[in-house]
Amino acid sequence: MNYPVWDLTTFGGGFLIAFVAVIHVLVSHFAVGGGLFLVLLEIKAYRDNNDGLLNYVKKHSKFFLLLTMVFGGLTGVGIWWTIALLNPAATSSLIHTFVFGWAAEWVFFLTEIIALFIYFYTFGKMERKQHLIIGWLYFFSAWMSLFLINGIIGYMLTPGAWIENHNFWSGFFNPTFWPSLVFRTGLSLTLCGVFGFVTAAFLKEEKLRQNIMRTCALWVAAPFTLMVAGGWWYFIAIPEPAKTIILEKSPEIANYLQLLTWAMPILFIASMVMIIRLPNSFQRVFCFVIVGIALIYFGAFEFIREGGRRPFIIYDHMYSNQVYVDDVADIQKSGFLAASKWTQHKTVTDDNLLEAGRDLFKFQCSACHSVGGLLNDIEPLITKYDNPFGMDAKLNGLGKLNHYMPNFMGTRDERWALASYIVFELNGIDKQTLANLPVEAKELPVEIPPFDKEKDEYVLLAWNNLGMHCISDSDPFWILLPPANDIYAQLVKRGDSPEIITEGVEISYQVEDGFEYPEKHVRFWEFADKLLGANLAPGVGVSGLKVSGTMGLDEDHRAFTAPFIPVVPYPEDGSFNPYPIFTITAKDKETGEVLMTTKTVAPTSTEMGCKNCHGGGWRIAGVAGFTDKTSLDVLEAHDKNSGTNLVERATNGEPMLCQSCHADPILGTKGNPELLSFPAAIHGWHANFLTDREGMETCVACHPSRPDGPTQCFRSHHSEFMDCTNCHGTMEDHSLSLLKKEHEAGKKGAARLMENLKARAVDSVADINPRTPWHNEPDCLTCHEEFEMGSSMDAFNTWTEGADDLFRNRHDQMEAMMCAACHSSQHAVYPATLNKFGANRDSIQPMQYQGNDRPIGNDCTVCHTVQPDFEGHHPNSLRL
Amino acid sequence: MNPAALIPTPDAIPVPWGWFYVLLMLTFLLHILVMNAMLGGGIIALISLFRKDQQSTLLSKEIGYKWPYTIAFAVNLGVAPLLFVQVLYGHFIYSSTVLMAVWWFSIFGLLILAYYSAYIYDFKFDNLGNLRVFLVGFSVLILLYIGFLFSNNMTLMLQPEKWQAYFDNTEGTLILLSDSSLLPRYLHFVVGAVAVAGLFLALIGHFNFIKSSVDRETLISKGMKYFTYASAIQILIGFWFLMALPKKIMMVFMGASTYGTALLFIGIILGFLVLYVGYKKMVMVSSALTLVALIDMIFMRDLVRIAYLEPYFNLSELVVEPQYSSLNFFLITFVLGLALVAYMLKLALGCRKEVTK
Secondary structure: OOOOOOOOHHHOOOHHHHHHHHHHHHHHHHHHHHHHHHHHHHHHHHHOOOHHHHHHHHHHHHHHHHHHHHHHHHHHHHHHHHHHHHOHHHHHHHHHHOHHHHHHHHHHHHHHHHHHHHHHHOOOOOOHHHHHHHHHHHHHHHHHHHHHHHHHHHHHHOOOOHHHHOOHHHHHOOOOHHHHHHHHHHHHHHHHHHHHHHHHHOOOOHHHHHHHHHHHHHHHHHHHHHHHHHHHHHHHHOOOOHHHHHHHHOOOHHHHHHHHHHHHHHHHHHHHHOOOOOOHHHHHHHHHHHHHHHHHHHHHHHHHHHHHOOOEEEOOOEEOOOOEHHHHHHHHHHOHHHHOOOOOOOOOOOOOHHHHHHHHHHHHHOOOOEOOOOOOEOHHHHOOOOOHHHHHHHHHHOOOOOOOOOOOOOOHHHHHHHHHHHHHHHOOOOOOOOOOOOOOOOOOOOOOOOOOOOOOOEEEEEEEOOOOOEOOOOOOOEEOOOOOEEEEEEEEEOEOOOEEEOOOEEEEEEEOOOOOOHHHOOOHHHHHHHHHOOOOOOOOOOOOOOOEEEOEEEOOOOEEEEEEEOOOOOOOOOOOOOOOEEEEEEEEOOOOOEEEEEEEEOOOEOOOOOHHHHOOOEEEOOOEEEOHHHHHHHHHHHHHHHOOOHHHHHHOOOOEEHHHOOOEOOOOEOOOOOOOOHHHHHHHHHHOOOOOOOOOHHHHHHOOOOOOOOOOOOOOHHHHOOOHHHHHOOHHHHHHHHHHHHHHOOOOHHHHHHOOOOOOOOOOHHHOOOOOOOOOOEOHHHHOHHHOOOOOOOOOOOEOOOHHHOHHHOEOOOOOOEHHHHHOOOOOOOOOOOOOOOOOOOOHHHHHHOOOOOOOOOOHHHOEOOOOOOOOOOOOOOOO | OOHHHHOOOOOOEOOOHHHHHHHHHHHHHHHHHHHHHHHHHHHHHHHHHHOOOHHHHHHHHHHHHHHHHHHHHHHHHHHHHHHHHHHHHHHHHHHHHHHOHHHHHHHHHHHHHHHHHHHHHHHOHHHHOOHHHHHHHHHHHHHHHHHHHHHHHHHHOOOHHHHHHHHHOOOOOOOOOOOOOHHHHHHHHHHHHHHHHHHHHHHHHHOOOOOOOOOHHHHHHHHHHHHHHHHHHHHHHHHHHHHHOOHHHHHHHHHHOHHHHHHHHHHHHHHHHHHHHHHOOOHHHHHHHHHHHHHHHHHHHHHHHHHHHOOOOOHHHOOEOOOHHHHHHHHHHHHHHHHHHHHHHHHHHHHHHHHHO
16 A cells, blocks of 8 residues: 555466565575585595596586576575565565665675685686585575575564564564574475486486485485474464464465475475486486476475465564555554555545445455466455445455455445445446345235124134244255244134133134145255254145144143244245235134134245355345355355365255254254354354444345345334334344353354454443343333333343243233234234235234224224223223 | 655664665665676677677677676675665655566566576587577677666656556556656666776786686777777766756756765766776776776766655655664674685685686
8 A cells, every 4th residue: 555556467466476486495495405415515526536426516516506596596586576566565664674684695695606606617626625615605605595584584474572572683583483494404405405316317427327316315315304393393383373374274275285295295205216226218307307396395385384474474564465454443444545655546436436446456455366367366256246245245254254364454435345346347247237136016915804893703813923034945055944934823702801712713724825835946845854854745844734734722822823834935926925825714623613714924035145145146036045056155155164064065965954053042953062053153253244234234135124125024114214223233233142142151152253343232242231042032112111102212232031021922911812913923013014015915914803904902892892991911002 | 646645655774874875875886887897798798799800709708708707796786785775765666666567577587588698608609609699689688678677767766756657557567768867877877887898808808817818908908998988978978868857956966066066077077087098098097987987976876866856755754763783783794794705705816826827
């Protein structure tokens, strides 16, 4: 942000520096060890009076001069050249911090050159002892270069105490200085043997050649132990979290780690092959193969070392994208563009959205990501994002749960601009294509069942028990809820003193035409045994019920229930309808006489927005349902982040129920006691990607309640002046309330998810009341004190004591009628006229019994044949 | 847009800027000397190859022997001033470098090729025949190209008002061609290099460091001829360069600054003196005067830089976060290094005597 950025696209992502550095380090390390190789072999030649060997040393010194001084020296300068172009801020920082270290290195570079020139040009002309002294001085100078650069390179990964004191020596003699020095010294000596093979292979005299081959093999073998020991020490010295990033977290390092573990023994074995007397033609080829293996081996090491530093270029001091760690807080407030000197745009406007996004990509992302290039190509990483919302969420969560990328730096507007640029420009999504189409409301005909106030003796009330209900039809991969909704019913015998009838009657339910065969629309039954461990016949739900059948009596609630009816939102015509209507009929058990018939909806939506971030699009009618792509991506993300093998399992035909590991009270699963509960895990994880949103923007990204969506499940009159957050809190608060409970229970995963979440409705996390999901929920009476009109619209953070106190389980004060019997289910309490599929679809019973859409009992005479004069059900029930 | 808004915030320096200034001037002088011998030597070798007489061929051969050394030391001695200029002016030079990144990146790769070409020329001279011209020409072209890029970058870094071109070209392919001072600045280096390289050849002859069988007197006389003619042209280019500078900067040397005016005056006097002693083939006097002239020109060059940057930056603005121990470490290393160099050269020269015996 301080410096201009070279727009490299294809060759970006560090490709240039990797290219220059990998070839340089191989040669430059050879330049160090090679000095010792030459001197020791020269001594041996003198001692053994071996002219052949001496000639070899001279010949090798020419090769050495041409390779190390020309190629090694200039590629070394090339590294400096390259880093100054790719990361001028870091280069400047390194230059200014270590200027005298570099300057001292330059002195040794000078003495190295002079020594090597003299060594080579006076070979055989100088007195032997003096010539050896020159050789030793060369080795000393070269090793000192290594010594000095080693300090500075080590500092970049492990600056140690320098971060606090900014002292030259603290940075130089950093925590990995000595182990790295041992490793690199061992490596440089090993490389002498590797390059020795090359010059030896071209010797004509066979005996000499084979002897030198063996000497070179020894030069590989002996320092190999030093190198391996140094490497191990080096690895141990790397502090957390860099070590974890190297071992577990970084998506780029894993391959190099594998390459390293293979290349190291192969290098050793290949070198030992040279001990064997082999045809010269083979040796001449194989010596280059060994150099190639060494290049791969050392290249992999360098990639790991560089990768382990992510997301920093200088650990804890400067990010790879040239932003100082200390500047981030200011940037988050004032904006990245405004703080950057070289961005074209300083603020985000409607007109410059994409150009500002381009600026942000260039200055914040392009340091590590190429566009269509070989290294860290951004394109495959973003293909799943077909809308800025998902991309924006991804950016929102960067660096929070995994630390190999930094946080996004900038304002909300800037993040949106970057997300838009990535989606529309890099990903090439047509700007006109909306990820989620606005769905117009329609009026499906509903026939209101008859009720004759004068003649009918019974009132049958029915409702569903799960208000905002989703199912995940991602069955071949995973599910979080099987096809299921619960229908409840209470039968009231009208009278002066009405009576709840629970005996001598049979209550049946029947789904509307077109929804009779859920098994034809979802693949749940193919996988039910794997998902739930239950062998279910097609069309049979978890509790053994089908979409039509008889309800059972729940004595505690004095209600009839049909739990887990396997209803799906897919009618036969291929459309999407999340509000299938069930006809409920009460009959006299003995006579079979129909006592009363009514209807109710049982919401069941597959408008679960995983695809907004996980890609894949909708499966059904462009509005709902899981595609395989979405389902798979969810598992891939889980595997990547939690080290699971869910993709493999699913591919082998063994999909899982999320709650089989993550306990969930609603399904009654115990899960793995060490893991977070399902609601805490899923909300807590995703909250990190969805912070600071207004209203129910976050909620509707996943739940089927988008105001212009196909379900709009929050359809009561409350939705006209409230949104989800009034009761449930914002995503952060909602998640924190769940996570806090888990944290208190000692679940170790909670702290990680909570670390980056800030409380919003209250001052701090400490003020958030922990809760158990599905048991401690918002309470209607928080706003409706004493059953009066709402006194506030803030029900967050006051939870029901337990499951019995939930609206959906509660009764009136006589323990007679359930709340929902008269008010309908949560999220659709009467008046609930905002159903997208028809104004009366959620008000069938009020319309049937009262001729209006108010709660049942709006007219007491629905049940009471004589107008009561006391408030039996609850205070204010008569609105006196 | 205000060009100053583009200038990055400089990093703090560990000792007062004067230290770096001295080191910059000193190492730049050393670099220029060797660079001149390298570039000018290559040009002279190329010209000599086109002359078919034996002495000219031997002269090119003699240069060939010395060429790899000059490249090695030009690079090494270039590292130091580039390091120190980055310490003092990093926020300017990194910025301008990124603007011309593609060109700049090409430098070291091409230099490797030029270097290898020079080695082939050195090691295989006798067997090369007509290929000599191609090898020398190839290397010289690359060196000229690199020199042009250096002139370009050193000019661009001084003019933040030209940096806004970045907003139309972020791919690093900017190149400064329109600046009126660029060409004379560049030629000033190139022609100066031929002059110094001529002197370098004369010195090789004078101290009899000849490795080929080129005639010593011929070497001296040809070297001094190149030196004198190039110096004469150099004076003209110097005036052109001066006139091509923006008026405000030109006036630094023409009255606005006593120091600047004195430097120019000394430079002109030295220029004409050099022509005289060069014509007289006085090798050592020419060398001494040339060294002084080079120092004079380096200070003038620095004044140009200061004058260009005057609206934006002054060295005294750099924040110092003192770390003298690292300076001491370097100074000790530097002295130790010089001692090592002296010792090794002593051994090498002693050996040379034995061989020639």
